[in-house]
């Protein structure tokens with residue numbers, strides 16, 4: 213069993229709270245925070261389920277989003293381990309996911325931070341994602357949105373924090389502010405891992421100034 217790189221699940225409890233909006237935060241900003249690849253480590257969970265090493269280890273496949281293409285497998289084979297709620301509910305945190313969440317809450321206040329996540333084709337994905345939020349971020353359950361067309365929510369002052377190049381591009385084209393989280397599978401793959409969280413902090417603060 214591989215050890216998740218991020219904090220252990222048990223680090224977060226239902227009593228965990230985040231910074232409330234301070235009086236000097238402008239009221240018109242809202243942050244929409246992606247889950248897979250930002251908070252939840254989908255790639256690590258998928259690789260563990262398949263018994264495969266990360267295709268992004270040692271700088272390989274930088275910028276390639278399509279894992280099925282890297283491994284030369286069919287879409288059906290790729291999604292096979294993801295067809296249970298347990299898969300989604302048990303995804304580990306990313307190494308910097310909790311810091312990203314705290315940064316968002318600090319920037320705009322916790323009540324203006326929403327979870328915006330794309331489910332897979334399986335209805336079990338919807339269920340498992342809700343279970344993940346219920347376990348780790350129960351106070352955010354009422355601010356969780358599941359849809360595959362994130363950009364329809366974009367507007368000025370609305371910030372999407374996401375690891376997918378396409379999602380960020382569409383969000384920006386629709387009038388919103390996009391913050392791409394550096395990850396090995398997107399266009400910021402060359403950034404050093406040690407600077408990821410600083411890059412995200414800076415981008416979020418600049419986006420909500």
Ligand SMILES: [Mg+2]
Pocket residue numbers: 246247248249250374375376
């Ligand atoms: Mg994502």
